[in-house]
Structure formats: structure tokens, C-alpha cells
Amino acid sequence: MASLPKMTGLAGAKGWLCGLGAALFYGFIPFFTLPLKAAGVGNPSILFYRFFTAAVVLACVMKVRGVSFRVTRGEMVTLLYLAFISDGSALFLLDSYTYMPTGVATTLHFLYPVITTLIMIVFYHEARRATTFLAVAMAVGGVAVLSWQDGAMLSVKGVVIAVISAVCYALYLIRVNRSRAQKMEGLKVVFYVMAAGSMIFLADALRQDALQPIPDLRAAGYVLALAVVCTVVTNLMVVASVKRIGSTITSILGALEPLTAVVVGCLLLGEPFTLSVAGGLALIIPAIVIIILTRGRQAKAG
Template sequence: MNTPMLSDRAFRAHKARGVLYTVISALLFGVTPVLASQTFDMGSNANTLTFYRNLLVVPVLLIVMLVKKIPFGLTKKELGLMLLVGVAFRASTTFMLYQSYAYISVGTATTLHFMYPMVTAVLCFVVFHEKLKREKIAALVIALVGVMLFADKAGADAVPGLVLALASAVTYACYLTGMDKTDLRNMNGTKVACYMGLFNALAVLIVDQIPHQIVFVLPPRAMLYTFIIAMCTSFVAFWLLQRGIQVLGAPTAAIFCLFEPIGSVVSGALFLGERMNLRSTLGCVCVLGAVLVTVLSDRKEKSTI
């Protein structure tokens, strides 16, 4: 990651903004399943939520682009990147993760999905030859232990779900890396979010031609909750995550994304009455410990410059 030369105070402020962007993004992604579960009780499902989560944000983003006079044009390269990183990686991640719920518990699926920080670090190390410091490796190991503490036991017929959840970790790592290592990194965040929302919605609609699981007419309250989810994830959280990746780089941002399961556990306890047992509490502590190691590592790196 190419970072302009900054003073120590400016560097820390710059990094702090990146951390704040990424953490808020992760918490938004983590809290919205509470609303998602409410929409499922009102007749929605995973395919419907994925479709509307992407589609509903497009008109809002179009208005923002018009007001801010953001150009709509895309080069062939940008279009290709949108389709690759957005549809092939981001949309497929959501689809596979939701599909895994049919075979394994949400806890187990989420645990396997959150292997993506490790996959992201390995991708950047192998493909882009980024240095993987000992402190970062330690943080990833601690985070892995923390995430595993969120896991439930999988049954004997869970192989398809395990494969889907693990595959979602790989595709999401590819998405984060693509947002960091391609021209999408420097594109306007609103423009990227708008086109990805449109392309992803179309992709889900095409895939649904076989199962026909999208429910196009939902109760008003379900549509309201779905709209809130769309705005929080495909607009606000997406934009914040892109900014966080720009500042921190994909491997470090992926670690701070681990606030998402913490947000899910805490919001589930507060709003759905789910109990926080000792395992989930220790998992939260391990994730926070991994974040602390990452922060201290970044400070050490700056002090040696």
C-alpha cells in the first residue's frame, strides 16, 4: 500500500480514521441480521433479502451521483472489474453463505466464513508478495481461535454446508483483495456501490430463474426493514469498508472486519434475547485481542520509519 509521507500525528490520525471506518462497517454488517431475522418471519428468505439488499440501494445512489455530479461512465476495464469483483466474488459470497445455512447452523457457517482474514493475508502474501509480519500472523491466529469459539457442532450431513461456507471465505477474501489491489480502490465509492448493487441484483435475479425463491411482494414492514438493511450494508457499510481498505490495506482491514461477529452476538443478545455464553464471550475477547495486537504492530511499524 502506497501511503504518502505523513508526520507521526497525521499518520496516526489517518490510520485511526481507517480503523474507525472499518469497525463501523463491520458493526453495521453484524447488527443487520437482527432485522433480517424479522423479515424472514414475515415471509422473506435469503434470496429475497440478497436481491432487495442490492436493488433498493441503486435509486438512492443514482440520486447521490446526480446531486454530486459524479460521472456515470465506465471504461471496459472498470466494467470488467465490477463484474469480477462484484458479481463473481461479492454476490457469490452472499449466495453461498446463505445457502450453507440449509446444511449447517448459522454459527458454524459464520465461523467458517470468518476464516477470510487468514485467506486474505495468504492471498496478499502469495500473489502480491506483501510481507506477513510475525505480529500480524499472531493476530490472525488469535482471531482464528476467537472465531472458532463461536462455532457450533456440525452434523454428519453437513459436508455441502461446510464446503459452501469455506468457499464463501475464499470469495470474500478475493473481494477484499480485489477492492485493494485493482483500480476499484481509487474509484468513487458511491459509483462503485451503485454499479455493484445493480450488477449483483441482476445476478441474483438470473440465478433465481431455477429455484424461483425471490418473493417480490412483501408486507410493508418487511420492505421497510429490508430497505434499512440495504442502506446500512450496500450503501453506508460498503462505502466505509472501501475507505477503510484504502487506508489500511486488505489484510489489516480484514482483521478489523472481525468486529462483525461481535456485533452479531451482542445485538442478538440485546434484541433477540439470545444468551451470551462463556464460549462467545471468550471469542469476543480473543477477537479484541487480535485487534489490539494489530494496532500495536502498526504503531511499532511507524516508530521504525
């Protein structure tokens, strides 16, 4: 049976804080993305500029901190695999929006905590805990309440694509901690994932003939903020969290991402606070509290 990740002490606390911080910062994506879309920049271009800028920022940080860019052949294979499943998740999710409402697609994508939990139990023999299943159900239910739209029509193709995006992200969370990447410097892992991602998204934008220039300095500022806050910081936090508290818990904490996005929309973008927002709050926050309390007690008992 897989051992319980260390939940107490400085390392455990850092893992929890990184997991929560990643979800919170990810939730600011609409805040920086919507002005770019309003300026006429499409999704393919936004993704390319976001990941390319993130890779440049990470390269500068690595240079300043003296982190080597050198990787072995085996490490490069692992990094390319992580890049394809991580960036593939984003591409599949965006593609699913073509076939169904974004709220429905987002809900299906946030099945990834369920998929992560099942993979960890079936293939890595992680302990089965009723509280984990309860927290997963509440978190996914909260995302559904936040995202679902009345009268939404489901497309089989769209459902399959959205679920593939969830599977890809679940595999990313697991393999970060179950591959050569586990022993690699976090900066190096995220840099190569971002660099490969920028090439993937550039190829996708060129394929669609959809690569656009950044229109002005204001838009460039939003791209930089999106790259640093919602890409560099969040991905470093995800890697740090997975290494310290495990894939399952990190995936459940990720349910805070859409909740943060909705709260940011209400507070900063003037969007209405609806019953669905209240319902999402009532499900997701207790789910996170359940995980924190039960795993904390188990760690102390161990």
C-alpha cells in the same frame, strides 16, 4: 516488499474507523433480517430487495453529488469481476447453510482473514509479521467459539462451498485495492457492485421460483434499513478502509462482524449471554487491539 499502508494522520485514522465501522454495521444484519424472515420473506427475496434498494439509494446519492455514472470498458470489466466475487461470496455462504449448521459455515467463511493474509504474503510480498498471524489466529478462533455448534456434522460439499465463499471475499478485499477500482470513486464502485448484485440475486430468486413481494410497509422499512445501514454504508466503508489501511488489516477488523451480531442479539433481541459469547469477546477484541497497537508503532517508526 509491499510498503506498509499509511497508518497515521487523517487518512490512516479514517481507514481504521471505516474498517471498524463496517464490521459493526454488518453485525446489525440479523436485527433487520429476522423480522423479514418472521414475516415470511425468504433469503432469495431478501438478498434481491436489499441489493436492489442499495443500488437505487446509491444512484440517488451519485446524482445529487454529481458523480458520473460513466465508466470505461476496462473499468466495467473490473467492476463486474468485483461484483461476481463479492456477491458470489454471499451466494456460496447461503448455499453452504443447506449442507451444514449455520455456525459451522460462518466459521469457515471467516477464514477469509487467513486467506487474505496468505495471498498478500505469497503473491504481493507483504511483510510476514508474527503479530499479524497471532491476530488472525485469535480472530478466527473467536469466530469459531461464537459460531460452532456441539455435535455439528460436517459435509464435504458444504465445507468446500463455505471455503469458496471465504476465498471470494478475500479476493474482493484484495482486488478493490489492486485493480482499476483503487483509483475510482468509491460511490461508483459500490453502485456497480450493488447493481450487478441485484441482477445476480434476482436471477437466483427466479431460478428457485422464490421471488416474493414485500408484505407490508413495516417490512419495507426493514428492507430500507438493511439496504442503507448494512449494505450502502458498510460497503462504502470497506472500500474506504481497504484503500487506506490495506486488505489484510481490513479483513482482520471484519472479525468484529459476528461479534457485533451476537452482542446485538443479546442486547436487542433478548438472546442469552453464554460462555461462548464471553469466549468470543476474549479472543476477538484482543486480536483487534494487537493489530492496532503493533501497526500503529510500525507506522510511527517508519
